[in-house]
Amino acid sequence: MNEEIAAKIKKMLVERLRIPEDELEYDSELFGEDIGLDSIDSIEIIVGLEDLFGVDMSGSGKENFQSIRTLTQYVEEHKED
């Protein structure tokens, strides 16, 4: 996993979605009990990742939104350098 991308995603989630930084691990389940994100948050995540990396996640599968780790993997795979 690309640490630099993961750190940027974490910072984005903390800022945009006001998730307490100390409760957010790279493997925290974003849409489950841990962090409790919902559909509005997923819109923000899509916009945030587009802003940061130019990666469009709209329409991509739920499995990519599971955690910072899966988001990072998606960005790594779809980022155009």
Add this chain to the structure above:
Amino acid sequence: MSDSIKRCVVTGLGLVCALGDDAASCAASAFSGKSGIEDVKSFGTATCYSHKGAEVALTDEELCSEKYDRTTLLCIKAAGEALADSGLDLEKEDRRKIGVILGTCIGGAASIDKYYTDSFEGKETCKDDILRMPASAIANNVAGHFGLDGITANIVNACAAGTMSLAGACDMIRSGKADVFVAGGCDSFSSLAYAGFHALHALSEDACSPFNHSNGITIGEGSGVLIIESYEHAVARDAKIYCDVLGAGVSSDAYHITAPRPDGEGQMSAIRRAAYNSGVDLSEIDYINAHGTGTSKNDEAEFLSLKTLFGNRPELAVSSTKSMNGHCLGAAGSIEAVLTIEAMKRGEVPPTIGYSAEDIEALKEKSGGIGFVANEKQAKELNVCMSNSFAFGGNNASIVFSKEPRDVKGISNTAPIYITGVGKVTGTKDEGASDYRADVSPEVFKKHEVKSAFLRKLDRFSDLVLLSGIEALSDAGIKVDDTNADDIGIVIGTSDGPITEIVNFQKLVIEKGIENGSAFMFPNTVYNAAGGYLSIFTGIRGYNITIANGFQAGLQSVMYACDAIRRGDENIMLATGADELTDIEHDLYENAGYLGDGVVLGEGAVTLILESAESAAKRGSKKYAQIAGYATARHSVPYGIAGGTGEALVRAIEEAIADAGISAEDISVLYGFANGLKPLDDILGDAVSKIWKNGIEIRNVREDSGEARAASAALSLARAAEDMKDSGSEYMMAVSFGAGGIYSAAVLKKA
């Protein structure tokens, strides 16, 4: 005051929206199925995926020659038409008995946009724009414009506000607080709402298509105004009567801040409550003007609610006029009320437009045997009609109009109500700090088992409200569960609402473009989000209303709460006064020139648990005090003038004393509102010396928590209640003032 059941009738109509500049031209369009939806002109939408809007053709100057925010101007236009239509001769009327109650969602958003755009572009900002920002200003502006001196209120429950304001007008007429109300709703087109719904992907690319393609809303603007008056008053002046306003129902989903409950339970609860309060059976309803926004979530839930309650009744007509004039947010309910009454007058149902032949076939499948009216108006005799509005925050409102009077539920002004719980969140002032700030850190919420997954969604205003609500319920020993959730309601009074979140959202739109609104922040920009979160967290499913009306809204909330209990809607009410303080608000108050005279700002939320005698007895509740009497009075002064006339304050105090059935001398302590602004302090001093010739002990909560506005107003009553629990005082009073010349007073009696 004696118990009374009063008929409320509609005697005047006014309307301005994308369909036309007055009620007749709007109706002509609506009943011929003509759409007012076009490409947006108010601002550029080139960077957005949608470009549609339903805007009013008239410019600000064409609406009214005075300088107000566009939301106020739209209302002045519609209110002027409604007053003229009603034939009220204001020269002959007692203007103190003519009130103004308006619903709004976005308030002065256009002025917020202008102020911060000026600031962003390095231009000089205009102080007047600050005074045009709050929703609190609107009803007072309209009352001032027409020289009306009755009670005002701004109902700020987002897209249900326009319907709830009509219900509020009837409540206040039935409880004897006014003879006539200019009642309705208003909202201007705004980048705030456009960017917000765009961020949520809730805008339709084409004109909205309710109960059909359901792929999003089209935002509109406008104002609908009804003149509602007591039947006795209307008959005495030989007025023409369009219809009766029977009863209304308000409920909370307690589910999600933007999405409706998929099972439609909250919507059905509001509809059932409305029918019950109206004395009508659901089978008697001839036409429903549906909420019908055109989002998939709304339309699915609403189809389900309607099918469950009215299924297989082809004789029931249903339509969504939003297909023609867009979703006018806080104005929607009032605009739809005007169109519904026009429908009754004409004996015609306005259609939902935009169906192809194929769509009509599909509608037959989805309609559950209900007579949805598509594309063309339908001739039909209409005797009983309903209009529904559902909002962010999970608020649902339903109201019933009828050609004939019914046995409506009245309000018992004499039913005793007790304060049985108090929750206080107030600020502290650190050494060297310029104001009082409250602690709403996550640690505070952890004590109450509020999970951070929930808490992170809330803005500061919602934090304050939630915390005080939880503490008040705990103090009263109330656990909300399925057995009592429908019998508990919420009233929140505020001066400035969630202004920080609104400004931060707007700044982002100004800096990054209308296509870059924050989907996360947008739900918090509606004033009633805090009440929504409180209901979601606690599970409270009853009445839920937020009133923006200057500082005194914190005390006015208690009066609304008492009315909800005395109507029989709820057994227990949470009455909250709340206002937040951040650097954004501090700057706005400073730039408006209010902080010069030694005023120290504060923030907080104070919730009082009000309970019927029956419920308190059943629960064995501890009683702080009894609500013995209350009153609100006003005399117009321009919004933003720190002061007003002492006459209205004296009137509020005297009427509250009379309502309590006591004399001024019976009251031993007065909680006042002096805050360092000399004109205000003088008004209080003059009124006190006029009423209490021998003086009275005055206490002031601002001394140790600052001018926390609506929170201070509610805190005054809470402190009085706490003082009385432990002292021998038989009666105490709290008074408060609000910008625009409005005052409230409440008398407590030892329980």
